[in-house]
Amino acid sequence: MKPSILLPLLLLFLTACQVLEDGGDGRLPSGTALDLHQDLIVPPNQAGAFIQGTRIGDRHRYDAVCRLEVRTVDATFRTVTADRFTVVRVRREAERFSQQESGLRRVSLFGRDGPALLRFTTVLHLRSERQPDVLRLVCSHLQDSARQPRHLTTDEIRTVLAPVMTLHRTPAH
Numbered sequence: 001m002k003p004s005i006l007l008p009l010l011l012l013f014l015t016a017c018q019v020l021e022d023g024g025d026g027r028l029p030s031g032t033a034l035d036l037h038q039d040l041i042v043p044p045n046q047a048g049a050f051i052q053g054t055r056i057g058d059r060h061r062y063d064a065v066c067r068l069e070v071r072t073v074d075a076t077f078r079t080v081t082a083d084r085f086t087v088v089r090v091r092r093e094a095e096r097f098s099q100q101e102s103g104l105r106r107v108s109l110f111g112r113d114g115p116a117l118l119r120f121t122t123v124l125h126l127r128s129e130r131q132p133d134v135l136r137l138v139c140s141h142l143q144d145s146a147r148q149p150r151h152l153t154t155d156e157i158r159t160v161l162a163p164v165m166t167l168h169r170t171p172a173h
Helices: 003-016 154-161
Strands: 032-036 040-042 048-051 065-070 078-080 083-099 116-127 134-144 165-171
Touching (some): 040 048, 065 078, 134 154, 154 165
Antiparallel strands (some): 040 078, 048 065
């Protein structure tokens, strides 16, 4: 295996083993409720709609963004109506988004030289009896590799979603 692939693979392995933290103390269990408080419009030929929620402040170089995604693409506008969804599974991913060259070509670690922007993504797979076409909520952000990059916490995702959606702290009943 090429050394240039080792760093991204190691990063993916380490993040795949993590669970989504609830704030910083616990984890987000399956069955957690997610409420959509207003209808969202999915544009034609798109598979989802972006959530225009709240900024999370100066913690990250770039704002986090969330997108509610559906299973099928349609040629017309579609509405995802206000509803309660259930989180059935959580997945995390990390990938190199861009690379800044340092100019030191002769010596580089793992075939890369200079800091990178990394994209951290948390995927909440959803279920709704009323709207089975709703697939998942995808939240992601970019971070500089030199600034202790990490995934968003559950509390940060809650902030990004507010006031459009509420991610509850306990499983739905």
